[in-house]
Amino acid sequence: MRCLIVYCHPVPESYCASVRDTVIATLEKNGHEVDLLDLYAEGFDPVMPADERRIYNQMKREDHPFPDHAERLEKADALFFVYPTWWYGLPAMLKGWLDRVWTPELTFHIPDGPGPIKPLMTHIKLLGVITTCGAPRWWSYLVGHPGKRTILRGMRALCARNCRRIFTAHYLMDKSTPESRAAYLQQVEKRLSSI
Numbered sequence: 373m374r375c376l377i378v379y380c381h382p383v384p385e386s387y388c389a390s391v392r393d394t395v396i397a398t399l400e401k402n403g404h405e406v407d408l409l410d411l412y413a414e415g416f417d418p419v420m421p422a423d424e425r426r427i428y429n430q431m432k433r434e435d436h437p438f439p440d441h442a443e444r445l446e447k448a449d450a451l452f453f454v455y456p457t458w459w460y461g462l463p464a465m466l467k468g469w470l471d472r473v474w475t476p477e478l479t480f481h482i483p484d485g486p487g488p489i490k491p492l493m494t495h496i497k498l499l500g501v502i503t504t505c506g507a508p509r510w511w512s513y514l515v516g517h518p519g520k521r522t523i524l525r526g527m528r529a530l531c532a533r534n535c536r537r538i539f540t541a542h543y544l545m546d547k548s549t550p551e552s553r554a555a556y557l558q559q560v561e562k563r564l565s566s567i
């Protein structure tokens with residue numbers, strides 16, 4: 373399976389980088405092809421300028437502001453997001469990537485008349501979220517896990533009808549220990565080994 377990993381963390385030596393490395397190593401060990409898209413390392417600009425927004429609904433595939441990202445999305449069978457959960461949701465950089473890269477005629481088609489949008493990411497058969505979270509599990513669920521919902525409900529609607537979902541989180545990250553961090557990496561490896 374061709375797996376695109378969208379990684380989003382500003383600190384190169386963060387624990388999240390260890391999570392990313394575990395995801396990559398596990399997928400490669402199991403024979404999957406991995407493409408890493410590191411938003412901070414690339415210097416991705418998450419801010420959509422006014423002229424881009426003005427043409428957004430009429431945007432054609434050839435007008436895509438990030439043709440390389442679009443092509444990498446088109447080639448993927450599976451898509452994994454590795455990021456820290458901040459204020460219960462996605463980091464601004466990752467939200468900006470969704471805003472600017474998941475465009476019409478690449479990820480969905482807007483019909484001319486009434487009716488729902490048509491999903492165009494039907495080649496994506498697996499969608500995964502691997503994250504860290506400062507809050508406890510119970511509180512994250514109480515506030516609704518906005519980041520998880522954005523990706524595994526909202527973005528999944530544009531993927532294959534039977535697209536599988538994976539979610540795993542290291543909760544209480546702000547109070548984590550070497551033992552809890554090591555245990556989470558093992559959990560990630562075990563979960564991804566079943567793919």
